[in-house]
Amino acid sequence: MASSLEPRRSEAAVDRLWSPWRHAYVTRDERTAGGCVFCDVDTPAAQALVLHTGRLAFVILNLYPYNGGHAMVVPKRHVEVARLTRLTEMALEEVYAPQGMNIGLNLGRPAGAGVVDHVHVHLVPRWNGDTNFMPVIGEVRVLPETLDTTAARVRPVLARLVAEQGAPR
Numbered sequence: 001m002a003s004s005l006e007p008r009r010s011e012a013a014v015d016r017l018w019s020p021w022r023h024a025y026v027t028r029d030e031r032t033a034g035g036c037v038f039c040d041v042d043t044p045a046a047q048a049l050v051l052h053t054g055r056l057a058f059v060i061l062n063l064y065p066y067n068g069g070h071a072m073v074v075p076k077r078h079v080e081v082a083r084l085t086r087l088t089e090m091a092l093e094e095v096y097a098p099q100g101m102n103i104g105l106n107l108g109r110p111a112g113a114g115v116v117d118h119v120h121v122h123l124v125p126r127w128n129g130d131t132n133f134m135p136v137i138g139e140v141r142v143l144p145e146t147l148d149t150t151a152a153r154v155r156p157v158l159a160r161l162v163a164e165q166g167a168p169r
């Protein structure tokens with residue numbers, strides 16, 4: 001039963017499921033330690049994950065994704081989120097052809113929000129069986145590709161969809 005493939009239990013992995021964004025950036029970029037990671041999106045570490053910057057909102061990969069392709073639509077203020085959420089959904093569908101997708105908000109820390117003061121929409125592609133024994137028993141996510149690869153795949157598709165749709169009215 002047990003084998004070398006068995007995931008090791010890890011506090012970091014558990015933390016990642018519940019406060020994915022904040023934990024990553026507080027440890028990776030000290031500049032954000034006292035501020036808001038979404039307001040500080042111009043840092044190089046964050047820009048490496050940005051898929052698209054709109055006029056009023058941006059699309060960014062979650063540094064500790066729940067699944068491959070885990071993206072977030074974050075308003076610079078509040079307005080452009082619905083449009084970019086739809087286009088990001090279309091881009092993730094095209095790139096990953098998932099069998100389902102979780103799209104939603106974690107409002108407040110008890111609901112799992114890692115960044116509590118800056119609303120953001122999560123998009124998580126889902127496949128049948130992707131919550132199998134690995135995360136349940138091992139508390140570890142096994143992701144098939146690096147974030148650099150995910151960004152490189154999704155960015156051009158999202159750019160094309162945004163261009164096809166035209167500027168927001």
Ligand SMILES: [Zn+2]
Binds near residue numbers: 036037038039040
């Ligand atoms: Zn902010």
